[in-house]
Amino acid sequence: xxxxSQSPRYKVAKRGQDxxxxxxxxxxxxxxxxxxxxxGQGPEFLTYFQxxxxxxxxxxxxxxxxxxxxxxxxxxxxxxxxxxxxxxxYLCASSSAATVGEQFFGPGTRLTVL
Amino acid sequence: xxxxxxxxxxxxxxEGENLVLNCSFTDSAIYNLQWFRQxxxxxxxxxxxxxxxxxxQTSGRLNASLDKSSGRSTLYIAASQPGDSATxxxxxxxxxxxDMRFGAGTRLTVKP
Numbered sequence: 001x002x003x004x005s006q007s008p009r010y011k012v013a014k015r016g017q018d019x020x021x022x023x024x025x026x027x028x029x030x031x032x033x034x035x036x037x038x039x040g041q042g043p044e045f046l047t048y049f050q051x052x053x054x055x056x057x058x059x060x061x062x063x064x065x066x067x068x069x070x071x072x073x074x075x076x077x078x079x080x081x082x083x084x085x086x087x088x089x090y091l092c093a094s095s096s097a098a099t100v101g102e103q104f105f106g107p108g109t110r111l112t113v114l
Numbered sequence: 115x116x117x118x119x120x121x122x123x124x125x126x127x128x129e130g131e132n133l134v135l136n137c138s139f140t141d142s143a144i145y146n147l148q149w150f151r152q153x154x155x156x157x158x159x160x161x162x163x164x165x166x167x168x169x170x171q172t173s174g175r176l177n178a179s180l181d182k183s184s185g186r187s188t189l190y191i192a193a194s195q196p197g198d199s200a201t202x203x204x205x206x207x208x209x210x211x212x213d214m215r216f217g218a219g220t221r222l223t224v225k226p
Contacts, residue, residue, distance in 0.1 A: 004157075033214075042118070042203055042216030043158070091157060093214075102148060103214060105158040 002026075004106035006092050012112045013082045021077045021109045025094030032075050033103060034067055035091040043091050049075060082113045116141045120204060120217035127194055128225050135189040135220045137204035142182045149178050149189050150203045152219070158203065162189070194224045 005024045013019050025032050031050055035043035036059075045059040051072040060067070064083075069075040079086055089110050093103040117140040127133055137147070146165050150158040162171045162178040164187070170179040177190040187204055201221045205214040 006157075035214075040218070042205070042218050043214070044216070045214065093158075102146075102160060102163045104160060105150070107157040110155075 004092055004094050004104055006106040006109050008109060010110050014114055017082050018080045019082055021090050023075045023092030026104060029094035029096050031095040032069055033093040034077050037089040037091055084113050087111055087113045116215045118215050118217040120220050122220060124221040126223040129196060131194050132192050133194055135202050137187040137217055139185045139206050142185050144206045147180055147187050147206050152201045196224045196226050198224050
């Protein structure tokens with residue numbers, strides 16, 4: 001596609017529910033990133049994929065967070081047993097570079113946990 | 115650990131003014147620095163990417179400079195317009211990793 005797309009754009013979950021957030025990167029982009037953005041803050045890194053390999057998951061806040069990119073294109077960020085502190089905007093970005101390069105962001109998914 | 119700071123946190127100017135947004139980072143061993151714009155409820159739009167070997171990049175009314183040795187970058191906006199109102203974020207990748215470290219942003223309001 002022309003840009004990075006994410007779905008859903010908005011998600012409301014009851015505490016304890018599992019959620020799955022989807023990212024479609026720019027076609028052909030090797031690298032894919034997930035970020036979490038709290039209100040009034042800059043994005044915080046969660047995890048990074050190069051093709052289907054998850055090379056860095058150091059930013060995932062707990063073992064309730066899981067990300068995958070099985071075919072090296074679409075990625076899913078899953079949050080199990082959601083908590084109120086998980087409420088944030090989850091941003092996905094992709095890059096054509098296998099090393100450090102310009103990142104292009106999707107519109108984000110706003111997750112609200114009640 | 116790379117820390118990125120942006121000053122000021124918020125800025126309000128009348129239309130037509132030239133303005134400067136500041137970004138500082140603690141680890142000068144960066145590969146590049148990227149400036150983004152974020153509108154309320156939206157994702158990030160890339161404005162300018164400066165490679166570590168470059169001093170500045172220009173796009174239209176925007177000019178970004180980079181001084182690695184002092185750990186600073188500035189974003190200069192000429193002849194500001196109400197449509198420039200948004201939050202501006204700077205980000206750097208730490209070391210040779212790919213994840214970006216972001217500042218908290220400068221929220222700009224340009225009044226007609």
